[in-house]
Amino acid sequence: MILATDRRELLRGAGALALAGALAGCDALAQAAPRRPNIIFILADDLGYADVGCYGQRDYPTPRIDSLAAGGVRLTQGYASSCVCSATRIALITGRHQQRLPVGLEEPINTLDPSLRLPPGHPTLPSLLRLAGYRTALIGKWHIGLNPAAGPLDYGYDRFFGYPGGGTNYYQQPTGGTPATPDVLFDDRTQVRRPGYLTDILGDEAVRWIGNGQGPFFLSLHFSAPHSPWVAPGDQAAAAGWTDTFDRNRGSLATFARMVMAMDENVGKVLDAVDRLGLANDTLVVFTSDNGGDRFSDMWPLTGAKGELLEGGIRVPLILRWPAGLPAATSPQVMASMDFLPTLLAAAGGAPDPGFPPDGEDLLPTLRGLAPVRARRLFWRHRTADQAAIRDGDWKYLRLGGREHLFDLSRDERERADRKADEPQRFSALKAAYEAWNATMLPYPANSYSYDIKDIDADRY
Structure with a gap:
């Protein structure tokens, strides 16, 4: 009989052996200098540590996200840079502690104050990748200020389709929604209406933007799922009835499961598009979450949730798949949101702006097997x-x-x-x-x- 504590030790040991074996078998991969990858950065919203199968979820399937883990690096100690969404997104896009900027002190941004914005001209991950020759797009959630002159198109993205605030309804309503769940979608700078379920709309728009694969490209696909309001595909009645962001009387485990499965299906749409174009080998796909899960999430074995600095509020799924550049492995490397800017720029052959040195670290050598696991202080x-x-x-x-x-x-x-x-x-x-x-x-x-x-x-x- 294996006790729970023994089982965890065995799993930890198995993970270490798997990593060692994978790294030992990838000498050719480590020695090679892969060409600049396309980059697809998929960010879930309020997804808990064990809300997908490859991190322990057993109540519903997530085969497409699990396939990323099977073919890439699955980190067991991935972190969001905050326990709420706006702050994490600022750390992600700047590569720096969000507390260096006034806009990063709003946790999360929940005001129409037009002064809350990234400073004009502040370098960002998309702007630096664009300087390196990438075409760039944000499909989905922005939530780094509501100033009309401070949206994604003002900070390095060539294309924006999504919504600027913290949330929106999953089905647009004839009335335009409520203050709690506004029906807001923008096509670049023009507000638009689209029929259908939001997660599907974002997945389809991402595939449309990838197009014929002209590259290199950087796609930020920032889903709303599984953030509230808890509305499953096909449940337009629930979408129409939601009036309060903190409504404690709506949602269920079953609804939450359908929302995550819909996101998984749309991750699959994007992966299939890359496969059809023959780009999978040279595309770096990242999957993670902006913070820990909310009320219906599974954070096992962690405690805490969104809004808390317990592990369940900040430790999140984190997967990187790049067949030409990374081994398939499970890694104990500690990595946080602000590490993506230096790490992805290194993969793309770019570099941070020397006037804005990142607080995050370039972890690509460790992820590729060229350096040992690095101790971190976060x-x-x-x-x-x-x-x-x-x-x-x-x-x-x-x-x-x-x-x-x-x-x-x-x-x-x-x-x-x-x-x-x-x-x-x-x-x-x-x-x-x-x-x-x-x-x-x-x-x-x-x-x-x-x-x-x-x-x-x-x-x-």
């Missing part, structure tokens, strides 16, 4: 409940709900065995490191909006 903060966290190697300092903790994540992913009494020097050192980092970031303004965690139970932490 920081998070979130205004709600005075949350703070630092991960240094396997150790994590966490402040949440008025309490401070120290966890050894290599032994306690569920963050239940508080080690601060056993390791007082380590606890003090990590707390001091966090405070030193925090002092270099912008302070929260008095009126900064923060995500509302309902009924925080201090006994959970």
Whole structure:
């Protein structure tokens, strides 16, 4: 009989062996210099760590996302740079701590204040890839400010089809929606109406933009799924009845499952388009989430959820597939949203703007098997409940709900065995490191909006 703890150790060991075997067998791959890949960056919205099959989901199938993991690098310690969406997206697009920018202090952006925007001319992942010769598009969610002069087309994207705010309805309504779920879609700068289910619309638009595969290209496909409102394909009555973003009386596990499966099908549409064009070998596909899952998500074995700096609020699925450039492996490498800018630019033969050095790291050598797994030091903060966290190697300092903790994540992913009494020097050192980092970031303004965690139970932490 294998106990649960033994089983986890076996799985961890098996993962390490799989990685070692894959890297040992990919010498030719590591030595080769693959040509610049097309890049497809797929970002789910509020997807939990175990919401897809390759990360443990067993209640519904996600075969197309699982196929990415089977043929690519599946990271077991991938992180969002925030526990809410706007902040993560700013870290992703700039490669820097979002707290360096006033717009990054809104958690998430939930105001019409036109001053909340990236600074004009600030270099971004799409603008730097465009300088490197890539055509660029964002299909889906923006959520980095609602200023009409500060949308995707103003920061490096050649094409935008999607919505600028934090959410929109999955079926556009004859009335134009409600404040909670507005029916907002833009085709570049023109507001449009499209019949159908939003996840399908975005998948179809992504395939249309890929077109004949003229490249190199960079496609950001930022799905709304499985973010609220919880509306499944075909359920137009549910879409019409949703009036409150925080409505606690709607949604279900079954609805959530259908939403994730619809996203998986549309990931498949895009992969099939790349296959038909014969581009799969030279296309780097990334799949991840902007933060941890919400109320219907599965975060096992983690605790916490969206809006919290527990692992369940920030650890997310993270897969990279590039047959010509990456081995198929499971990796324990710690990687966060802000690492994508330097890593993807390295794959594309570009480089960050020297005037805006990234806080993220280029992890391509490790992912390719040319360098060992790299120890990382990552920081998070979130205004709600005075949350703070630092991960240094396997150790994590966490402040949440008025309490401070120290966890050894290599032994306690569920963050239940508080080690601060056993390791007082380590606890003090990590707390001091966090405070030193925090002092270099912008302070929260008095009126900064923060995500509302309902009924925080201090006994959970």
